[in-house]
Amino acid sequence: MTTEHERSRRGVLRGAAAVTLGTGFAAGATAGTAAAVGGTARADEPVSGASARERSGRRLDVAVLLYDGFTALDAVGPYETLCRVPGVRVTMVARRAGPVRTDTGELSVTAERSLREMPRADVLLVPGGGERGTTTTMADAGTLDWIRRVHRRSTWTTSVCTGALILGAAGLLRGLPATTHWASGPYLGEFGATYTPGRFVEAGKIITAAGVSAGVDMALHLAARLSDEKVAQATQLALEYDPDPPYDTGSPEKADAELRALALRLIADAAV
């Protein structure tokens, strides 16, 4: 009964998809299998979406550094954006493999591998965290050494939010324009970087993103660099990332001093 129920669901979900997709897709979709969907897309569009493995003969590894007190969305937004790019594997790593607590203490994400088990990656992504998590990691020689080692051979070294301060503490931002969470921007100067507000800033192979949610915008840009623009655009569609927040208070320029102070208090009060 359950199995039959599931089977019908599988068919119908694909069928439902087909309804919205119109001409050229129905044939593949009514077959009701992912394979058929893939086959149809492949037929329509032979080059774009060919996996990086198909093109380069190997997988691209993205390592996302987790640490006690990191901010979940800083890591999961880019993970969700990059994990469907053909040929890309996203791996959560931390000093020790296993569950890693976020800044609020309410959530844990599992690090699949330890830093030692992942000595290199094509893409390094350092998420931001609460003040305790960020400052502790900025002072953690072992983690900073690992970041420098991975950076030496990476294709892209990236950060989200206060992850830029960690890249800075590792000495990677000297003389570069960079961004971070709006509340920490001026602090980048202490690492010889120039705070450059923006959703993300690319300087050589280093890309830094602004606060928390900006990691998704950066990751779409990165998806195009790792694959091609069609794949990045299809990824945005897969995530239905057509943002329409109910307010327009997402940057400090769009908020008054009172709202900025309240935002900082919400951040501070939720932190453990």
Place this chain on the structure above:
Amino acid sequence: MTTEHERSRRGVLRGAAAVTLGTGFAAGATAGTAAAVGGTARADEPVSGASARERSGRRLDVAVLLYDGFTALDAVGPYETLCRVPGVRVTMVARRAGPVRTDTGELSVTAERSLREMPRADVLLVPGGGERGTTTTMADAGTLDWIRRVHRRSTWTTSVCTGALILGAAGLLRGLPATTHWASGPYLGEFGATYTPGRFVEAGKIITAAGVSAGVDMALHLAARLSDEKVAQATQLALEYDPDPPYDTGSPEKADAELRALALRLIADAAV
């Protein structure tokens, strides 16, 4: 040395924040502690941001249902948005407490409590998942019973992406307008719901959000309902949610049939 390093960081991070915040905030910020930041905000703004516990005398519980094959961002986007709302606690729950695998198999998020340990919540949020995870959960009588029981006493029952199909399978969407991932929209009719495209759709106490990233927009709306608009706006600022994706292909109307087919293939190929 490390401790001193950390202490200086703590001060400087707050100090840096103050620079961007200008008048009325400097006094609190230069004190260099979260408490001072909070104190300043409280002085400026006595009502907004007062925690729900301060106002209602109790905590508001948000339960996010995790299941094997859920989509990480569907759950983590709303978690990140709601976890800083004063008086709100977000708890990840699943049939069994412990790590729960996402649809790509590359990531695990920990369920802090089992369904049995969380028999009620003020807000229920059901994320979407890959086809296997969604259809299996739609056929899981125990989980559907738990959803119906929690819904009976919830203030809000919500979903992201194909989580709406799970609410539908639980019989909660009959006669209601609702939304889900664009590729599954037409399928809502099977549950007596009317597919209503939009970032999120509120129908009585049920709010359904569109695909994946739409959960953040819905959660900002929910933050205002659980607290007030100032807190929701400050939360958007805390997340620096001022979206600016490099492309404009986030909805099916903005993509051609080829891009829609590629998006479905990326979703299908990444699923385990």
